[in-house]
Amino acid sequence: MKTEPGTYSWEDLVKDKKTVWDGVRNFQARNNIMAMKKGDMVFIYHSNVGKDIVGIAKITKEHFPDPTAEDWAVVEIAPVKKLKKSITLADIKATKKLANMVLVKNSRLSVQPVKEAEFDFIVKMSQE
DNA sequence: GCCAACGTTGGC
């Protein structure tokens, strides 16, 4: 899940303990929101500023209608942990195994699917 | 600040 740190950052999420991920106004992104299950892990990515995956959050409430716009959907997430070392877009592009990530292929999509192998690999990279 | 990529809108 992408966010501009100037608007809502990982640090804000940690401070809030949990948040409703609203404001999604794209059908593809909405589909991805709806596909998320309680307990699923998600990466939080800072777009524009940093351009890096900074932490892991989890779904604490499955999708329900966006309180700010009925036709759209939101999930509630809570922070799990910050990555020891954030993984930048440049890191991802430079890593063959990750070069096919949606983040690279379709960077504008605000809620993206991450493959299990990609997830695990990024977690591993972040610990080195 | 620029611009490519993408999504949406609206005229036909």
Next chain:
DNA sequence: GCCAACGTTGGC
């Protein structure tokens, strides 16, 4: 249903 025009996102 097509496509041009426009707006937005986000990397550089």
